Amino acid sequence: MDFATLIQILDSAVRLMTPLLLACLAGLYSERAGVFDIGLEGKMLMAAFASASVAYATGSAWLGLLAGIAGAAALAGLHGLASISFRGNQLISGVAINFLASGLTVLLGQKIFGLGGRTPSLSGAARFGEITLPFAESLRPLPVIGPVYAELVSGHTILVYVAFAMVPLTWWMLYRTRFGLRLRAVGESPASVDTAGVSVIRLRFAAVMICGVLCGIAGAYLATGISAGFVKEMTAGRGFIALAALIFAKWRPWGALGATFLFGLMEAVANRFPNLDLGVVTVPSMLMNALPYILTVVILAGFVGRAIPPRAGGEPYVKER
Amino acid sequence: MTAAPAIELRGISKAFGPVQANRAIDLVVPRGTIHGIIGENGAGKSTLMSILYGFYRPDAGQILIDGKPVAIADSQAAIRAGIGMVFQHFKLVPNFTVLENVVLGAEDGRFLRRSLARARGELKRLAAEYGLQVDPDALVEDLSVGHQQRVEILKALYRRADILILDEPTGVLTPAEADHLFRILRSLRDEGKTIILITHKLREIMQITENVSVMRRGEMVASVRTAGTGPAELAELMVGRKVLLRVEKPLARPGAPVLEVQGLRMVDAEGVERLRGIDLAIRAGEILGIAGVAGNGQTQLLEILGGYPPAGATLSGEIRLGGRPLPLAGSQGRARRRAGIGHVPEDRQAEGLIMDFTAWENMAFGYQDAPQFQRGPLMDNAALRADAMGKIARFDIRPPDPDLAAKSFSGGNQQKIVVAREVERDPDLLLVGQPTRGVDIGAIEFIHKRIVALRDAGRAVLLVSVELDEIMALADRILVMFDGRIMGERLPAEATAAELGSLMAGVEPARADAGGIAG
Numbered sequence: 001m002d003f004a005t006l007i008q009i010l011d012s013a014v015r016l017m018t019p020l021l022l023a024c025l026a027g028l029y030s031e032r033a034g035v036f037d038i039g040l041e042g043k044m045l046m047a048a049f050a051s052a053s054v055a056y057a058t059g060s061a062w063l064g065l066l067a068g069i070a071g072a073a074a075l076a077g078l079h080g081l082a083s084i085s086f087r088g089n090q091l092i093s094g095v096a097i098n099f100l101a102s103g104l105t106v107l108l109g110q111k112i113f114g115l116g117g118r119t120p121s122l123s124g125a126a127r128f129g130e131i132t133l134p135f136a137e138s139l140r141p142l143p144v145i146g147p148v149y150a151e152l153v154s155g156h157t158i159l160v161y162v163a164f165a166m167v168p169l170t171w172w173m174l175y176r177t178r179f180g181l182r183l184r185a186v187g188e189s190p191a192s193v194d195t196a197g198v199s200v201i202r203l204r205f206a207a208v209m210i211c212g213v214l215c216g217i218a219g220a221y222l223a224t225g226i227s228a229g230f231v232k233e234m235t236a237g238r239g240f241i242a243l244a245a246l247i248f249a250k251w252r253p254w255g256a257l258g259a260t261f262l263f264g265l266m267e268a269v270a271n272r273f274p275n276l277d278l279g280v281v282t283v284p285s286m287l288m289n290a291l292p293y294i295l296t297v298v299i300l301a302g303f304v305g306r307a308i309p310p311r312a313g314g315e316p317y318v319k320e321r
Numbered sequence: 322m323t324a325a326p327a328i329e330l331r332g333i334s335k336a337f338g339p340v341q342a343n344r345a346i347d348l349v350v351p352r353g354t355i356h357g358i359i360g361e362n363g364a365g366k367s368t369l370m371s372i373l374y375g376f377y378r379p380d381a382g383q384i385l386i387d388g389k390p391v392a393i394a395d396s397q398a399a400i401r402a403g404i405g406m407v408f409q410h411f412k413l414v415p416n417f418t419v420l421e422n423v424v425l426g427a428e429d430g431r432f433l434r435r436s437l438a439r440a441r442g443e444l445k446r447l448a449a450e451y452g453l454q455v456d457p458d459a460l461v462e463d464l465s466v467g468h469q470q471r472v473e474i475l476k477a478l479y480r481r482a483d484i485l486i487l488d489e490p491t492g493v494l495t496p497a498e499a500d501h502l503f504r505i506l507r508s509l510r511d512e513g514k515t516i517i518l519i520t521h522k523l524r525e526i527m528q529i530t531e532n533v534s535v536m537r538r539g540e541m542v543a544s545v546r547t548a549g550t551g552p553a554e555l556a557e558l559m560v561g562r563k564v565l566l567r568v569e570k571p572l573a574r575p576g577a578p579v580l581e582v583q584g585l586r587m588v589d590a591e592g593v594e595r596l597r598g599i600d601l602a603i604r605a606g607e608i609l610g611i612a613g614v615a616g617n618g619q620t621q622l623l624e625i626l627g628g629y630p631p632a633g634a635t636l637s638g639e640i641r642l643g644g645r646p647l648p649l650a651g652s653q654g655r656a657r658r659r660a661g662i663g664h665v666p667e668d669r670q671a672e673g674l675i676m677d678f679t680a681w682e683n684m685a686f687g688y689q690d691a692p693q694f695q696r697g698p699l700m701d702n703a704a705l706r707a708d709a710m711g712k713i714a715r716f717d718i719r720p721p722d723p724d725l726a727a728k729s730f731s732g733g734n735q736q737k738i739v740v741a742r743e744v745e746r747d748p749d750l751l752l753v754g755q756p757t758r759g760v761d762i763g764a765i766e767f768i769h770k771r772i773v774a775l776r777d778a779g780r781a782v783l784l785v786s787v788e789l790d791e792i793m794a795l796a797d798r799i800l801v802m803f804d805g806r807i808m809g810e811r812l813p814a815e816a817t818a819a820e821l822g823s824l825m826a827g828v829e830p831a832r833a834d835a836g837g838i839a840g
Contacts, residue, residue, distance in 0.1 A: 177431055179431070181424070188417070192412040194396065195408070196396070196400075196412075197400050
């Protein structure tokens with residue numbers, strides 16, 4: 001494998017990991033606050049549909065992004081209402097959101113566009129274009145650094161840079177701000193937060209809404225960044241892969257970056273080498289395509305060492321006597 | 322000019338549904354004093370303090386802090402009014418550092434750096450001033466229970482609390498830790514802080530408080546100066562009738578040995594030798610008490626005898642029940658019960674009960690396969706419930722509702738459920754661990770009587786307790802354990818508390834000088 005191929009695979013991995021990274025960070029906020037969220041998938045799907053529809057109607061990817069965020073945030077609000085305010089079961093609420101999104105996107109899509117659940121293809125300003133960073137072309141001749149900068153670092157949509165910027169930002173929020181301290185505390189021991197005179201409900205809602213916004217960006221990226229429009233079930237389990245990555249990352253922002261890169265890389269390799277020839281055997285494409293999902297199962301089965309989830313995760317907070 | 326009292330409650334009432342938890346409570350706590358509040362479990366102490374800390378709104382009544390009426394709508398308001406609370410179950414984030422726990426909710430501004438720096442300096446000052454030393458960078462989950470409690474106190478002081486409420490603070494502490502806590506509380510009082518101590522240990526009230534208020538069934542029945550009262554009077558006020566602090570029991574008539582233990586050794590999974598050769602024998606019709614400071618092997622001894630040794634432990638030695646050797650290794654709980662060993666475990670909530678299951682289910686556990694509870698291949702729930710109703714009546718378990726979950730009962734009634742289950746099977750040997758820990762005086766008396774009754778019926782009882790008073794009152798013979806060994810044997814009539822105390826500390830008192838040491 002030559003250097004150019006490597007760069008291409010890495011470049012593709014960066015694109016493919018972006019929605020996973022956003023969703024993984026989304027889940028991180030929610031779960032660190034003690035609200036399990038298996039509805040990442042549904043929120044991304046809803047956001048993808050909303051952003052594609054609005055981008056098509058208005059011709060603006062930015063308005064599409066806003067619509068995507070609004071769509072995902074609405075579902076996040078629903079999840080918060082069910083599992084925080086009404087102390088419902090967080091898993092059931094998440095499952096319901098996934099079903100709701102899955103059904104609603106296709107139904108609305110068919111009703112509005114009549115294309116079997118798809119939205120019309122987007123083009124021009126209705127999609128997020130690739131940004132060429134300054135000096136990308138002038139630096140290209142340089143050995144190693146040139147291609148890395150021009151191909152790998154430059155030439156992505158704005159949402160990719162947003163996703164990567166979210167990693168240090170999230171780390172800083174969690175470990176260096178008052179909000180982060182309280183957020184981490186409420187996921188471990190909500191009673192401590194409550195007796196300290198801080199509202200558990202408000203904190204958890206804030207976390208769930210941040211989760212919604214990030215899922216919205218992830219969904220918008222899927223429909224208006226990496227693809228040109230909405231296709232039914234286009235998230236293809238990425239919400240669940242993001243959850244697996246979150247466990248792999250042990251609920252830490254930098255870990256999320258590493259874990260989602262691994263998943264992105266696998267998808268990229270599978271795309272580049274549909275039938276991977278290892279000399280002795282040829283790995284069939286079906287197996288290659290299944291790799292991210294296989295890794296998900298391996299991670300969820302606990303083969304990556306002990307991952308301790310936030311202690312109060314999954315439990316609605318009830319003030320005790 | 323006399324200063325206004327730090328706290329004054331006027332006519333506080335609070336009902337939960339049909340239950341009147343607090344009824345027209347008046348309380349005056351002068352500034353700079355330690356004020357004890359005692360009462361049985363369920364007397365309304367915790368509800369009253371929860372109102373003071375803003376967890377509940379009272380239905381009626383007024384709260385005055387420093388003579389000024391205040392409305393305490395939530396914990397934030399209580400903190401602003403200068404009230405700090407140390408809960409019985411600590412409200413700490415286990416995987417946060419001490420510093421982060423102290424700062425949580427009382428940060429200076431949006432960013433942590435400044436808050437943490439200020440807290441670090443403040444903790445250093447408080448440590449020097451009150452003897453509250455804790456490593457600020459240690460994770461709370463790595464700290465001992467005593468140190469975690471210090472963190473709770475530091476949290477309150479960091480929030481500039483002038484009034485400190487402690488709910489059963491010594492329940493989880495070793496005697497040495499409790500002594501240290503009391504030293505801290507005294508120095509806080511000397512600095513002008515006001516302290517409310519909720520407890521049901523009369524000894525603590527006598528030891529440290531200036532004034533004491535007694536609650537019974539939601540009412541404040543007395544507020545007196547501690548110096549002008551005594552444990553017997555307080556106990557009587559708490560339960561509303563004369564309590565026998567000494568257990569009345571006829572002379573023991575020991576028969577044949579029921580349980581014999583020889584050379585029992587246990588090395589735990591970490592390679593620490595917890596039991597270093599235990600020899601003991603219990604006869605029919607006697608209560609053998611095992612005294613000792615918690616953590617000297619008593620727990621392991623009970624678990625091994627009960628048939629569930631700690632995971633990964635290596636055992637050697639011999640246990641004989643009625644002359645027949647019992648297998649040591651593996652999980653023997655069921656076999657031991659069948660062989661006639663009843664067991665009231667030390668931790669009723671973790672080992673004695675399933676908290677989410679009903680009282681009648683809990684009263685059957687371990688014995689649910691007895692023939693009288695079977696109907697063909699099925700469990701006879703009607704028979705089980707009827708059996709539970711009988712136990713509830715005979716043990717005066719309140720509320721008398723077999724369908725209530727175990728967690729809905731007070732500590733004393735939970736323990737009665739366990740004791741009823743084990744005692745009514747009429748075991749040849751009853752193992753009892755900490756039978757009255759966290760249990761109110763009325764229930765203590767009741768449980769003690771049942772244990773003595775079992776003995777008088779010719780059964781053997783092994784009693785493990787860290788309460789020396791309980792051992793002295795109940796046991797016919799006393800063994801003292803220290804560091805996995807039996808340090809000595811005494812008869813309760815001949816032993817002094819001082820002599821037993823030195824045995825518990827691992828010191829063999831010279832018999833000739835026993836009088837001198839006891840004095």
